[in-house]
Structures are given as structure tokens and as C-alpha cells.
Amino acid sequence: MRIEGETATNTDPTGRWSLVVPLKPLARAKSRLVPASGALLRPRLALAFAQDTVAAALSCPAVADVVVVTDDRAAGAALAALGARIVADTPAAGLNAALAHGERTVRASRPGAPVAALNADLPALRPAELSRVLEFSAAFPRAFVPDAAGIGTTFLSAGPGVEFRPAFGGPSRARHLASGAREITLAGIDSVRRDVDTGDDLRVALALGVGPFTAGRWAAGVPAMDR
Numbered sequence: 001m002r003i004e005g006e007t008a009t010n011t012d013p014t015g016r017w018s019l020v021v022p023l024k025p026l027a028r029a030k031s032r033l034v035p036a037s038g039a040l041l042r043p044r045l046a047l048a049f050a051q052d053t054v055a056a057a058l059s060c061p062a063v064a065d066v067v068v069v070t071d072d073r074a075a076g077a078a079l080a081a082l083g084a085r086i087v088a089d090t091p092a093a094g095l096n097a098a099l100a101h102g103e104r105t106v107r108a109s110r111p112g113a114p115v116a117a118l119n120a121d122l123p124a125l126r127p128a129e130l131s132r133v134l135e136f137s138a139a140f141p142r143a144f145v146p147d148a149a150g151i152g153t154t155f156l157s158a159g160p161g162v163e164f165r166p167a168f169g170g171p172s173r174a175r176h177l178a179s180g181a182r183e184i185t186l187a188g189i190d191s192v193r194r195d196v197d198t199g200d201d202l203r204v205a206l207a208l209g210v211g212p213f214t215a216g217r218w219a220a221g222v223p224a225m226d227r
Contacts, residue, residue: 016064017134017157018113019057020102021084022095023050023070023120030121036199041221045214047075049123049196052211054084056125057118062134064113068120069102099166103158114138116157117166119195123214124205126191133184133192142181146173148193148204155192156181 023029029046037045050068057066066084070076076086087105091097099117106115116137137143137157142165145155153172158164167175177183196202206218 015114015138017062018064018106018110018115019066019118020099020106020115021050021054021057021066021068021118021120022089022098022102023068023072023075023079024095025070025072026075027072030197032197033199033202036202037221041217044217044221045202046121047078048213048217050075050120051078051082051213052123053118053120053125054079054082055213056122056127056211057130058083060127060130060134062131064110065106067102067106069098069105095168096166099168100164103164112160114157114159115164116155117164117168119154121195121197122154122192123196123210124191124194124208125211129189129191132186133189136184136186137182140182142179143184144173144176144181145184145189145192147195148190148201152195154195155184 026043026046030042033042033045054066054068057063067087068076068079068084069087069089071089080086087102089098089101091101103115106113116134133145133155138159141159141162143157144153146152147154151171151173153168153176156166156176165179167179191208194205194208196205
């Protein structure tokens, strides 16, 4: 794998992207949603978020494949049914290790592919907005999308052969900026920035328009939060 700044040759004739989506076991996912959703609905919403994220990503013409890194068998089966490739989180060493493992998996089969990490909690994700982000990212060795709060990161790209270097978690926007990645500040990509951790986040995502899995699960649930 080369370091940024060196010349790379894209051996993938289509130039389409491979996306790596990390997903922690549903029993531990989205704990901050409990006040809004209740304990029973929380893991079901976490899965629905991932389903809508993966379905939207696979509908994007610029995307060749989606690799989901997870040890949750039920979630893996549901996402595989959508067309994702499921990879076990064998490092079991946290989010960034899982992303690096997913990147290695992608490049073992598609060594010339551009790769991007995408959060699993983007239930309002729109394929057209993701396409714009990927098109912009293609001009830079590494690029990232800050979350709606401007603190974290929802997307990180690495061009063909470029070292991925994920630094997700907490104030990751600052870390990705410091690492030399280009910040993507395009207008009109709200769905790519809107991750969901809290009830307030979910309200905004619902207003944007979530995908069918989240919409259906929300409608069927009995959350504590007023709709």
C-alpha cells in the first residue's frame, strides 16, 4: 500500500467505489437512543438504520460493493439479504480496527479500488447525495464528510492504493483534518451528514425523510418520544 503523494494506478476499469460499513452488535448499538425509543425498540432501530444505509449505498451507481464489518449474526443476515458482503470483525479492537480490516478485505479482491468508510447510522441517506460526495472525493487522495454537528465524521475516502488511516470516534473531524484529509463542505449533502445517535438526531432524520426500514420500524414501535 502506498503513502499519500505517490502516484497510483487504478487497476479497476470501472473506477467504482467499495464502501466499508462497520456495525457493532445490536445489543450494544445506539444506547443513547433509549430515552427516545425505549430499550426494546433501540436495537431494532439500529438495524433499520443500517439497512437503510446499506440499501441506499447499493443503489448508488458509483458504488461497486458494500462490505459490512460486524459480528452480529442477525444483522449480518439482514444486510446480506440486501446484497452486502459480510465480514467478521476479527480484530475485535474497536471501530477503526474494524474499518482497517474491512479495507484490507476489499483490497484483497479489488486492489485498485477507491475505498470509503460510511457510518451505519445514516437512515436518511440518499444515493444522489452520496454520488456527489464520491465524485468530489475522487479528486483527492483522502477526503471526509463531517457529521451534522461538525464534530465527528460520517464518511472517509481513500483513493486507489492510498492508505486509509481512519480516526473515527469522538472529535474525529479535527483528527481527519490534521491527518491531511480534505474536508468535504458541499451544500446539499445533509443526508450524508445526518447520523443518528440521540432522539434529537432521529427527529431531524425523520424530517429529512428516512428510508423504508427505519420508517416502518418507527411506525411499528411504541417510542417514549413524541412523534
